[in-house]
Amino acid sequence: MTTRRDRCTLDALNRLDETEFTRALGDVFEHSPWVAAEVWPERPFADVAALHRSMAGRVLSASRSRRLALLRAHPELAGREAQEGTLTGSSAREQARAGLLALSRDEIARIARLNADYRARFGFPFVIAVGNYTKRGVLREFERRLANDPETEFDICVEQVCEIGLIRLERMLGN
Amino acid sequence: MTTRRDRCTLDALNRLDETEFTRALGDVFEHSPWVAAEVWPERPFADVAALHRSMAGRVLSASRSRRLALLRAHPELAGREAQEGTLTGSSAREQARAGLLALSRDEIARIARLNADYRARFGFPFVIAVGNYTKRGVLREFERRLANDPETEFDICVEQVCEIGLIRLERMLGN
Known part of the structure; x- marks a missing residue:
């Protein structure tokens, strides 16, 4: 049920400004666009794995209260x-x-x-x-x-x- | 893809002799009808959970070499x-x-x-x-x-x- 509208390329993502990038990836971590905003300065990402490594790294190194809030956002x-x-x-x-x-x-x-x-x-x-x-x-x-x-x-x-x-x-x- | 032919009732199973029972359940553990044969004397089983508990118990308490053979049968x-x-x-x-x-x-x-x-x-x-x-x-x-x-x-x-x-x-x- 992924529509074409949902799809984009990493190349296009890498060129977005912070607001657009955060909007595009804001839902990757449930109700938690801060994860996308934090990794924006690290662009360009070479591949999906690299982008995911950065985002997951921010989550894993976040404070316990922030991780708890992320769980509770689900x-x-x-x-x-x-x-x-x-x-x-x-x-x-x-x-x-x-x-x-x-x-x-x-x-x-x-x-x-x-x-x-x-x-x-x-x-x-x-x-x-x-x-x-x-x-x-x-x-x-x-x-x-x-x-x-x-x-x-x-x-x-x-x-x-x-x-x-x-x-x-x-x-x-x-x- | 389960056909009606594959289905039976626990009640019918409980009434089978050892050979029929072992044939009916011989495939529950891959290529290992000994599991069914070993639990046959414990009939009747009250429900599927009880039957499974008995069969899994035989597997878990089998010798290491028998458990290894069971894995290798997969x-x-x-x-x-x-x-x-x-x-x-x-x-x-x-x-x-x-x-x-x-x-x-x-x-x-x-x-x-x-x-x-x-x-x-x-x-x-x-x-x-x-x-x-x-x-x-x-x-x-x-x-x-x-x-x-x-x-x-x-x-x-x-x-x-x-x-x-x-x-x-x-x-x-x-x-």
């Missing part, structure tokens, strides 16, 4: 935003592709319970690069990761945020 | 058996569903290299429950797991074998 899976239709375009596409916006009543109840348990245990939403998993795999990971200790799980979520960013860049720019 | 991803059409029915369905039997030339080359590197490093094929992953996810896991130490990777493969068994039971019996 929607729950099949959660309130999905029901209200207020997901970002990228999240809506990703959740739809994984079958997470077309669930049975049992699946909806199971995910609602997992969302609530996870939020109560960790204080941030479950983040997973749904582009790497089937619906079954997402649910298995959700259950498995609930047993992690909070620090491990925080780190896994930040890694998953970076993986989501890579998938979004590949979709925009090709890989 | 085909490579998009490997020789896939090219020669000699995959088991279950493996063929699973690899096809994940898009692993319809690859671009670049993807075929990438997987061939990963298969060779992995086999050289660990001495058994890369085992992954492809029912939980997209094609992209399979490739990411393949690259990520190549960096594991051999003992960790052995254990992950045995876990994945059990997960594959669960997926096959769910497909046969419903979940």
Whole structure:
């Protein structure tokens, strides 16, 4: 469901001014255009991998409170935003592709319970690069990761945020 | 691609004699009907989860050489058996569903290299429950797991074998 309009070239990106560049990549990290703004001075990027390395590097070296805010900027899976239709375009596409916006009543109840348990245990939403998993795999990971200790799980979520960013860049720019 | 013919009920399974039971479940663990034969005396099983717990328990408590033989009974991803059409029915369905039997030339080359590197490093094929992953996810896991130490990777493969068994039971019996 990526339209031609969403696609651009790295060459064109490398020539944008800071405002345009930040707007173009502002959604690669959910509701967090600061990541794009911070790497703008490092242009030109040789390839998608180099651009992603820079962006992920900013995320991984950000303060803990900033990383926590980034996690909290993510929607729950099949959660309130999905029901209200207020997901970002990228999240809506990703959740739809994984079958997470077309669930049975049992699946909806199971995910609602997992969302609530996870939020109560960790204080941030479950983040997973749904582009790497089937619906079954997402649910298995959700259950498995609930047993992690909070620090491990925080780190896994930040890694998953970076993986989501890579998938979004590949979709925009090709890989 | 599960046909009605593949499906049966747990109730019917519980009533089979040892030979029939082992034939019916002989493929749940790849080329390893001994797992089914060993749990037959434990019938009746209350549900799919109980049956799977018994079967996975036999695998996890088997000797190391038997677990290694079980790993080695698995085909490579998009490997020789896939090219020669000699995959088991279950493996063929699973690899096809994940898009692993319809690859671009670049993807075929990438997987061939990963298969060779992995086999050289660990001495058994890369085992992954492809029912939980997209094609992209399979490739990411393949690259990520190549960096594991051999003992960790052995254990992950045995876990994945059990997960594959669960997926096959769910497909046969419903979940």
